[in-house]
Amino acid sequence: MPQIAVTLTDDAIDFAALTESVRSPLAGAVVLFLGTVREMTDGRRTVALDYEAYPDMARDRMQALADDACVRWPVVAAAIVHRLGRMELGDISVAVAVSCPHRKDAFEAGRFLIDQLKAEVPIWKQENWADGSKEWVHPGAPTA
């Protein structure tokens, strides 16, 4: 049975501990993805991001994605953490760690987990632009 952990946290993400948590003698490959707060978006300067979630659904969707990954790839262990609240430039907002016997599967499973998380897990970010304005990020929706 693959080892799965999905977490929402208000605290800084310890990516070293997360990576360690998916290491196993059964796995020859460990992939870690970190999403971090970027300063520039389409020429505009960000000073901070605020993240919020629908926590119960977000955890269930993250668990469902991890279960799906385990059906599609020989996952030994997977751990997904999303941080919520205020984050400054460079802070880690999300981390995905996955281990598989071989690297091709580990890369593919990790890519799948972060891509699907961004597409369907109910978490939202609000930009705090350098000009003092705030703006929810809702891809495809009309802006304010």
Added chain:
Amino acid sequence: MRIAVRLFARARDLAGGPVIELELPEGATVADVRTALLHARPQLQPLAASLHVAIGSDYAADDAAVPPGADVACFPPVSGG
């Protein structure tokens, strides 16, 4: 039946609060939730075409039935990561 709809992100801000109570007939669908929601909070109209509805932890299509007592949520496109 009375349904409490949870709102998030810009939908909550536009609606002016995190929960809206709606009165719906038994057998109501997700489409009925959308209609009632926009009637109760017309300021959500700019987001209407992009709003998702969830029942429990699953995204729900417009023809899905809303069971009495269901956890219903409505929110704009997600942007985590």
